[in-house]
Amino acid sequence: MALDENIYELRRQKLTAIEALGQTTYRSKYEFTHTIPQILADYSEKTAEQLENSRVNVRVAGRIMAIRLMGKAGFCHLQQGGQRLQIYVKKDAVGEKGFELYKLLDLGDHIGVAGYLFRTRTGELTIHVDEITFLSKDLLPLPEKWHGLTDVELRYRQRYVDLVMNPEVREVFLKRSKLVQSLRRTMEAHGFVEVETPMMQPIAGGAVARPFVTHHNTLDMDLYLRIAPELYLKRLVVGGFDRVYEINRNFRNEGLGWRWNPEFTMLEYYQAYADFHDMMDLTQELIMQAAKDVTKDKEHPDGITRTKWGDQEIDWGNWQRLTMREAIIKFWPDSSGAKPGMSDFASSDGVKKLVEHFNRSHSHMAYDPGEPVGKTIAALFEAVAEEHLTQPTIIYEFPTAISPLSKQKPDEPDWTERFEIYAGQMEIANGFSELNDPEDQRRRFEAQLKERERGDEEAHQMDEDYVRALSYGMPPAGGVGVGVDRLAMLLTDSHTIRDVILFPLLRPEKSSPSSENQAES
RNA sequence: GGGCGCGUAGCUCAAUUGGCAGAGCAACUGACUCUUAAUCAGUAGGUUGAAGGUUCGAUUCCUUCCGCGCUCACCA
Numbered sequence: 001m002a003l004d005e006n007i008y009e010l011r012r013q014k015l016t017a018i019e020a021l022g023q024t025t026y027r028s029k030y031e032f033t034h035t036i037p038q039i040l041a042d043y044s045e046k047t048a049e050q051l052e053n054s055r056v057n058v059r060v061a062g063r064i065m066a067i068r069l070m071g072k073a074g075f076c077h078l079q080q081g082g083q084r085l086q087i088y089v090k091k092d093a094v095g096e097k098g099f100e101l102y103k104l105l106d107l108g109d110h111i112g113v114a115g116y117l118f119r120t121r122t123g124e125l126t127i128h129v130d131e132i133t134f135l136s137k138d139l140l141p142l143p144e145k146w147h148g149l150t151d152v153e154l155r156y157r158q159r160y161v162d163l164v165m166n167p168e169v170r171e172v173f174l175k176r177s178k179l180v181q182s183l184r185r186t187m188e189a190h191g192f193v194e195v196e197t198p199m200m201q202p203i204a205g206g207a208v209a210r211p212f213v214t215h216h217n218t219l220d221m222d223l224y225l226r227i228a229p230e231l232y233l234k235r236l237v238v239g240g241f242d243r244v245y246e247i248n249r250n251f252r253n254e255g256l257g258w259r260w261n262p263e264f265t266m267l268e269y270y271q272a273y274a275d276f277h278d279m280m281d282l283t284q285e286l287i288m289q290a291a292k293d294v295t296k297d298k299e300h301p302d303g304i305t306r307t308k309w310g311d312q313e314i315d316w317g318n319w320q321r322l323t324m325r326e327a328i329i330k331f332w333p334d335s336s337g338a339k340p341g342m343s344d345f346a347s348s349d350g351v352k353k354l355v356e357h358f359n360r361s362h363s364h365m366a367y368d369p370g371e372p373v374g375k376t377i378a379a380l381f382e383a384v385a386e387e388h389l390t391q392p393t394i395i396y397e398f399p400t401a402i403s404p405l406s407k408q409k410p411d412e413p414d415w416t417e418r419f420e421i422y423a424g425q426m427e428i429a430n431g432f433s434e435l436n437d438p439e440d441q442r443r444r445f446e447a448q449l450k451e452r453e454r455g456d457e458e459a460h461q462m463d464e465d466y467v468r469a470l471s472y473g474m475p476p477a478g479g480v481g482v483g484v485d486r487l488a489m490l491l492t493d494s495h496t497i498r499d500v501i502l503f504p505l506l507r508p509e510k511s512s513p514s515s516e517n518q519a520e521s
Numbered sequence: 522g523g524g525c526g527c528g529u530a531g532c533u534c535a536a537u538u539g540g541c542a543g544a545g546c547a548a549c550u551g552a553c554u555c556u557u558a559a560u561c562a563g564u565a566g567g568u569u570g571a572a573g574g575u576u577c578g579a580u581u582c583c584u585u586c587c588g589c590g591c592u593c594a595c596c597a
Contacts, residue, residue, distance in 0.1 A: 073554035144532040144546045254596040
């Protein structure tokens with residue numbers, strides 16, 4: 001073989017040689033008797049004698065993750081389901097052709113083996129192979145075996161390699177799957193019906209965010225990728241679905257960051273005849289159950305409520321509830337002078353003074369005196385309190401100015417029956433008693449339009465059909481949105497959202513100049 | 522978008538003040554029938570992200586661009 005040929009070409013040639021040995025190079029299926037995790041679960045406790053006395057014949061498939069050749073025998077580690085099992089291949093056992101095949105195998109190849117279980121001299125459970133079946137070739141070399149793949153860009157761009165090399169990454173996504181299952185199970189247990197509402201909407205409503213725009217050719221109309229399913233789910237409540245939920249993607253055309261990906265998964269649910277207090281209770285139960293379901297293992301068959309979060313621990317069985325104003329008072333920094341009193345939130349002058357006091361001792365909090373007071377209070381809350389909210393905390397009573405879809409408090413119209421759940425310094429859920437007065441809703445949309453004219457691109461648009469739906473009468477209802485990605489982060493101790501999204505958004509790969517030339521020629 | 526940092530072999534990383542681009546793993550050849558980070562002997566592998574500039578000489582210094590990370594602002 002010429003020395004300048006690269007690995008890809010060499011392996012293609014090996015593939016030809018493997019075919020010459022009578023193997024099918026890309027066969028359709030392989031009949032196996034066990035998976036590797038099954039064998040490890042069932043036979044890890046068996047002694048060498050037990051395995052010798054009652055021989056266990058197995059056929060398994062896997063990817064070669066380590067290979068050691070010693071003249072006329074060799075070992076491999078096969079990986080399947082994130083676990084590894086050793087195989088022992090001896091020329092005497094597999095024959096001339098079988099051993100020729102063994103010598104043509106590379107790291108990363110998929111093979112099937114038939115043989116029996118035994119323990120090596122060092123005691124490792126191993127398959128004594130009688131027959132190797134070639135399944136599929138790895139033409140590109142896997143990353144280095146000691147350090148694996150650590151380059152974060154490559155891990156995200158080539159997640160398939162990341163998953164092969166890093167078992168802990170696989171674990172994160174298995175837990176994410178358990179999380180979503182758990183959420184569905186809790187919803188179903190409470191009698192909620194799962195539905196799917198439009199991802200492409202003529203008006204991007206239900207949240208405050210900039211949308212992605214797309215275009216339908218036949219109808220010649222612009223459509224927005226949804227920023228929330230909210231207004232459609234509530235139309236269903238009008239239609240008589242008293243308990244309804246959806247788990248699906250939302251799209252927001254905003255910046256990226258450790259907590260933000262342009263597409264993210266949201267669980268959203270609505271319950272008729274319930275208010276925000278009922279929704280707090282339900283959501284608390286939902287999340288605690290999710291923590292238990294994700295942490296279930298042999299030691300903890302029912303799961304646990306404590307999960308690791310960096311150098312801290314989050315206890316999902318211990319919740320705190322504070323109003324937004326109480327939270328600002330509670331976490332008010334000493335360096336910003338005397339703690340605010342409730343009356344300070346009542347006037348724009350009072351709030352302005354609070355911001356001034358806070359900014360005197362802290363990095364500047366953006367403040368626009370022209371914006372509604374409620375908006376400033378909410379910003380102040382985030383600046384003062386958010387960083388302290390590691391343990392699960394329900395913050396409730398949000399300003400009406402930033403809650404155009406929530407029902408007002410009967411005794412304080414500037415405040416709404418709305419809550420958000422915080423944990424690990426992140427907002428993970430948002431819920432409220434749904435505004436169901438169509439005329440009030442129209443006025444709220446109109447107030448949002450003023451904000452839009454003031455330059456707030458993200459303020460709500462008027463949705464006439466939604467107002468019409470409410471005009472047919474929506475029962476009293478509570479609704480909640482839960483950020484599934486962020487919950488997955490918290491439950492897997494992942495500190496960037498990209499680690500819980502299989503294929504996070506990246507800039508397109510720039511093709512190298514040489515390949516561009518090839519493309520042009 | 523702003524600020525800071527990074528980009529060297531397939532992977533993980535070196536390279537003294539600006540002075541011959543190196544190692545381990547992976548690969549290739551050979552030895553080895555219980556190894557496991559297998560071992561032993563040998564071989565090959567590079568437009569140092571790209572383009573320009575300064576210099577006798579640039580992986581190193583400067584400029585621009587590309588990509589990534591962290592961070593700030595908007596957003597969940």
